[in-house]
Amino acid sequence: MPAAPTPRPPSLTERTIEAVRDGIRNGTFVPGELYSVYQLADRLAVSRSPVREALLRLAETGMVTIEKNRGFRVVLPGARELAEIMAVRVALEVPAAAHAARRAGPQDREALEKEREAMQQAVLDGDEGTFLLHDQHLHGLLLNLAGNSRTIRIIANLRDATRLVGMSTIRTSRSLEEVYAEHLPILTAVEHSDAEAAARAMRRHLESTGKLLLRGAATENDDVDRLWEDYVG
Amino acid sequence: MPAAPTPRPPSLTERTIEAVRDGIRNGTFVPGELYSVYQLADRLAVSRSPVREALLRLAETGMVTIEKNRGFRVVLPGARELAEIMAVRVALEVPAAAHAARRAGPQDREALEKEREAMQQAVLDGDEGTFLLHDQHLHGLLLNLAGNSRTIRIIANLRDATRLVGMSTIRTSRSLEEVYAEHLPILTAVEHSDAEAAARAMRRHLESTGKLLLRGAATENDDVDRLWEDYVG
DNA sequence: TGCGTAGTAGTAACATGTTACCCATGGCGA
DNA sequence: TCGCCATGGGTAACATGTTACTACTACGCA
Known part of the structure; x- marks a missing residue:
């Protein structure tokens, strides 16, 4: 450690x-x-x-x-704030996933697998608090693997601002299972040291859950897809 | 304003x-x-x-x-820290340049042109202090255009940490002219609303000046290209 | 009723006092 | 010579005092 x-x-x-x-x-x-x-x-x-x-x-x-x-x-972040946050996360975490795939060693993969199992268990238990915790751990592990301490700190700050929204959103949308499933391609790609695939999978994951968050925070004036396009592109 | x-x-x-x-x-x-x-x-x-x-x-x-x-x-950031910083800048500023190209209006282009002229003048005067100032303004304008306030804040912080290195590095390398030239394709792309080209040009620019910075801070133990590959990839 | 204004509550920002702690140094004994 | 410990300088973190504002309130006047 x-x-x-x-x-x-x-x-x-x-x-x-x-x-x-x-x-x-x-x-x-x-x-x-x-x-x-x-x-x-x-x-x-x-x-x-x-x-x-x-x-x-x-x-x-x-x-x-x-x-x-x-x-x-x-403050509960509004849809616009969340879009900004997700844009930064996409920009930083997608390349980080690629790096992680390149650099992961056996013990790293083991740690990732542990988090995956914990997430899976949380899905079965329907415990979204635990789920989010391990979700964050998993993203944290990937960032650690990528090795950029600035990135790690930045993402940690962003997480803080969204955690509250995440809790309530993910519960009402009952999509623990789906969010869990989105992580699997990332882990597979890391397993195969396939940086390209890891990046793609991470992007898809962030887009999917990001839009979920946006929808949870959107008012009737917000067009989620348009916001996403504007900020994340 | x-x-x-x-x-x-x-x-x-x-x-x-x-x-x-x-x-x-x-x-x-x-x-x-x-x-x-x-x-x-x-x-x-x-x-x-x-x-x-x-x-x-x-x-x-x-x-x-x-x-x-x-x-x-x-603290003077070492080569490794600079590599981390540049990795974040690339991740955030490259997509920001693309967004800026999409969203720039006439008055935005005018403002960019003003900064370009000021930079050009600074090159002619050999005044690297003024040059760096307008360089930062130009990057700032592009970020503002992209419209993500989080990104703006993050980059502003990173800038702080590098400014000192930039001053001494760019002087000794006598490459004001080159660095200036790297900005032109970015501005051209924004002029043509060509997001792809803007992103490419920005990436190239950051890579070039980033490696310049790294070389300025590198010790004999640091392999600049390898560091760049490891962190920015 | 509408509006300016003095009064008031509450705070941001700063100054300063206090305590526990860390580190370097030097004396002392083995 | 080497290692140990007491000592003192200096600081981080916190507690508390102080001042100048600021936003709300209510009163009085038109």
Whole structure:
């Protein structure tokens, strides 16, 4: 494991970030509602400094917006934002998949296979939370294989902004099985060290699930396919 | 102009970021040297809070590293880092150029033409500082045309990390003229709304100047072409 | 009723105090 | 000579105080 760049206990700032994320997931923070930074600091029993920093970072990723002298709001990304995000993901993850296919060694494939199995199990259990978790792990493994740390960081940030939408979307669309199936060609291509095929499969996967996300967030004014064409092309 | 999201005076944090950038450019901060956050705060006559935040942000972009309980250092990206950065730029800017070609209107082309002229003048003057400035403006215009705000932000961050290297590299290689010439096919393609050609030209440009940068930063252990192949592919 | 305006609550941004921690150094004993 | 540990300088992270704004509110005037 090349990990462990931060073996020391998470700072209050980091814990606050996590707390806000959790709060968003479990409904403590309702998207659109206005919240006070001071009160949040009180609730978490920390001072305003780490809370302030945490919110600034979350705002950078687009997860919350800060309204000057008013407080902060949790933001659900709209269809346009999601289209932008998916455009970046496609641009970065498609070539990353190709690289991964070229560079994967036996132990890498084993790790991928493990995630695949976990995903499959989650499908059988109908557990979309676990499914999304392993889905992200799998994409993370591929990015790690590609070896570009900048890409990894960028995608991690984007993921944050979409996770919330993903949860609700994928559930209502009942397509765990389909999304799972889309991963298989990617893994097969990696298995065969076929970079071209891996890229194609990844693109297809991102397009498919991306449009699913877009549809979940689209209003009647949004033309999902047109948005996709405009941003991702 | 859809700009002006921050019409208010820059905060001390922002001014500190700028101060550090300037300091790096004009040699006040020597790469590799260790500097004290406290002393920097004193020197700028501000408190530690904004300086701390500024350095944290700069550290995120990779421009400086923070050594725990020791201070901070300015980092010159190595060949590997540059390869990673260029990989991201290629992945994002090549499709962006295609989009830009599709969407450019008359006034957009006029703006691009203005930058081209300014670049040309800078070439004639042998002024690589001005040249790089307009080069960045031109790339910025294309990204704006493509319309993805995430992409814009990401590239802006990457630029920061490379600017320093670019300055010294492009001067020694005396290739202002060549780099300028590489932009022309891109602009021609945009003029003709030829997305494919724009993408090709942008890729070629980024590959050429990217390798130039890599060579400038490479040690005897680095094989530039191999690095490029590994990361950008 | 409509509108400007003083008043008020609440905050962003910054300054400063505090604590625990890390690292380098030098003395000391084996 | 080498390794160990106490010590002190210096910092990261956090807590808290302070100030200048900003957006809302309500009041009074037309």
